[in-house]
Amino acid sequence: MSAKPQRLRQTGKRQKILVAGAGMSGLVAALELEHVGHDVTIIEARDRVGGRVHTQRGSDGTPIAEAGAGRIPRSHHWTLDYIGRMGLALHPLYPPKLTNLAFINGQRCSLDSGAELAQAVALPENERALGYPGIVKTYLLDNVDRLLAAGVIDTPAWPPEQLADLDRLSAPDYLAERGLSQAAIKLLTLGAFPTAISPLMLSRVLAHYDRDGLSIIEDGNDSLPKAIAARLRGDILLGTPVLAVSQFSDRVEVTVVREGRTTTMTADALICTIPYSVLPTVTFEPLLSPARRQILAEMRYVKVAKVAFRMRSRFWEADHLSGFAQLDTGAEIWSPQWPSNGHRGVLQLYQQGDRVTEMDALSEPDRMRWAIEKIEEVFPGAERHVEECVSYSWQLDPWARGAYGIPYPGDLFKWKGRLAGHEGRIHFAGEHTSEYPAWIEGAVRSGHSAASEVNETGS
The missing domain is CATH 1.10.405 (Guanine Nucleotide Dissociation Inhibitor; domain 1)
Incomplete structure (x- = not known):
């Protein structure tokens, strides 16, 4: 596969395409299809674009932390290509020459040693x-x-x-x-x-x-989906969840809820980027293939919750600490440094696994209390520097129901060649269908692949 996404070839046949989902895969698919002359409409259940690329901002509108995809490796060339095409700037996630920590058995030590x-x-x-x-x-x-x-x-x-x-x-x-x-x-x-x-x-x-080699986009990672959305000619219908999909020999019909009313939209093809954790809520006629229904039943999504605190100062740097730590509790602490923060800083608890269930059962104030107590164990005195706080749980998001799909042992071979692809006029995409699950790279590659598939199928 090419180190960079290739532009689609013009086939001469103009199609009407529906894309379900305004995350990175859906936006990239729409961008590429529009480039070769197709009419594309995106339908999105949320009231925003970006999907699981979601930057949380403070009361002043500047970024605090990433609720979702939070880092971009320099080896993810397709993601970097779209960032460059949108004219966006990157800066390093980790500050240089500062110590990263580990917290093991209640003991703080250098992760770099x-x-x-x-x-x-x-x-x-x-x-x-x-x-x-x-x-x-x-x-x-x-x-x-x-x-x-x-x-x-x-x-x-x-x-x-x-x-x-x-x-x-x-x-x-x-x-x-x-x-x-x-x-x-x-x-x-x-x-x-x-x-x-x-x-x-x-x-x-x-x-x-x-x-x-890990980076973040200068004004938040959601600057990328927002920039792509701004380039699109077709409509992006927010607040429009999909209820049902019916497929015919000459068309596909998608039933949605739009402005409180149920309506049906018709197209030549559908690119479906809905997470496999949510897709079982959609009715398909005819039914999806037994192989895909099996994957929908088997794919498990990782539990993730994040709680981020904007701090009045980066007090940890006085001890030559980066603000990043890896814990033995299925958690990490991140400290993204946005240029707009100036002298201020961020400490974010990134929790995975079963402890997320405990967090999800808490009220918002109690969840913040729970998180700052965990951060205090690694960075004592953090609480007195807190300026404001944001949190997000992907299990509680009805349009995600988990942070990302992951193959369990044996699934890579069992699902090989069956995650993406198309069933008639329905083409599947999303990070969960890619070889880069959980990464923007996976979403980007899958969206491009689905767009190419639609373009060639209709030629």
Whole structure:
């Protein structure tokens, strides 16, 4: 696959296209289809564009934190291409020359120091001899090297059959099977780590991940979907959820709720970017294929809640700390630095996993109290610097019902070639259908692919 998105070819046949969802995949699909002359209308259930690219802003309108997609690796070339085309600026997510922290067993230590990390847990003698860098190389990076040597990333050969052994178990279970101690497994799964991920999927993520190369868009990551939306000629109908989709030999009909009334829209094709966590609420006639219905029943979405506090000052920098930390509770602390913040700072608790259920059961004030107490454990004194707070839970969002879809062990091979594609005049896209689940890159690539599919199918 090309390192950059290719422009679609003009086919000479103008089609009327409906796109369900104004997230990144739907917006990219619309942009590309309009470029070659198609008529495109986007229907979106929310009252905003962007989907799970959602920047939360303070009372002054400036960004506080990302509720959704929060980092852009420099290896995600398709995302960077669209950012460049929209004329947007990037700046680093992590501040340079400051220390990132880990919080393990109630102990704060440097995440950048392998020696400190290894001392934070009781490792058996053989693992102490390896040291933290040796454990990382032996149990994680060697698998990344195997994957890179296979040369299958971004090719039709993904996932590689020769590495199927890496997709049998979850990463923690795989590490335990290899004889790694629970203490060492805790070290390797710090932060907002999806524990169900397989070593094969983890290796793919690590192959593209470079902490020093992570960026955010200068005025918030949702500047990208907003900029694309502003370029579109066709309508974007917000507050318009999809109820049903009916397919015929010559058209597709989509029943929606528009301004309180049920109405039907007709098109030559539909690009459906609705998350698979929500898609079962839509009625299809005829029914979707058994294979896709099976995926809808099986795909699980990761629980994520984020609570961010704008601080009057970046007090942690006096101790040469970056404000970023990885915790042993399925959480991370982020400290994005927006140019508009000036001397102010942000500390954001990014929680994944079962503890999110506990957070979701709380009232908004209690959720904020819960989050600041967790942050205080790592950055004492944080509460007295709080200026304002925002929070978001993706499980409580009825149009997401979770942060992102993730393949569990065995799913990569079971679902191969079945996540995206089309069923008649219905074409499927979204990060959940891509080889980059949870990333803007996945949404962008899937949207472009669906647009190309529609364009060629109608030629």
